[in-house]
Amino acid sequence: MTDNGRVGYRDIADELRRRIDSGELAPGSRVPGENDLMSRYDVERPTARQALEVLKNEGLIVARRGSGTFVREFKPITRVSPDRLRTGQSIWDADLGSRPRTENVTVDVEPPSSSVAEALQLADDEHVVVRRRRYVVEDKPVQLATSYFPEALVAGSSIAQIDTGEGGAYARLKELGSEPTKFVEELRVRMPREPEREALELAQGTPIILITRKAYTADDRPVEVNEMVLDSSAYLLEYRFHSND
Known part of the structure; x- marks a missing residue:
């Protein structure tokens, strides 16, 4: 939470990361987009976008142009x-x-x-x-x-x-x-x-x-x-x- 009690981008990223690590969001599954995150957490678009960027930079999710954002599939x-x-x-x-x-x-x-x-x-x-x-x-x-x-x-x-x-x-x-x-x-x-x-x-x-x-x-x-x-x-x-x- 931020100082004013609102959900911050790190809170959203932490929740999505937990869902990925637990398997709730399985490899290859679609990740909630910016609009979904804005509605679910009552946040502005920059906050939703920054949360997704955190997970992209960690290599957990990947964006596919025209399709959305998905949990990275690891087939080693x-x-x-x-x-x-x-x-x-x-x-x-x-x-x-x-x-x-x-x-x-x-x-x-x-x-x-x-x-x-x-x-x-x-x-x-x-x-x-x-x-x-x-x-x-x-x-x-x-x-x-x-x-x-x-x-x-x-x-x-x-x-x-x-x-x-x-x-x-x-x-x-x-x-x-x-x-x-x-x-x-x-x-x-x-x-x-x-x-x-x-x-x-x-x-x-x-x-x-x-x-x-x-x-x-x-x-x-x-x-x-x-x-x-x-x-x-x-x-x-x-x-x-x-x-x-």
């Missing part, structure tokens, strides 16, 4: 580690049981950033082959990925082509005598930059998960840095390990 892709990096299967098979659609694949040769050069242990004059792509599941973009490989290692291989062939880049690295067998992943969460928001078609208030994976051969030689930008509303990260790992 379970990203299982370390199972997904075991040899003999597609990474996406471990996550989805199938492959997503790959879009906007580009391959370039570029000078590396200082962080990539350090991770790949490159000399000052060395370049990297950069593979950029977007992954789409059920017509929804879910991930952006940028992989960096030492040019001296992969030049002339299918890794430097749009189509890497059966088994992907890791199969080609194995053929080159540089099979990745050890991996290190760093995770962080932040709000998206505008190009990331547009590329992933993110709803308002949706953060991204940034995963940087470094791949090494059995003798600890770095062969890839992969920077992945994940739609956090599309993923559940699952980690499996033993107490003696």
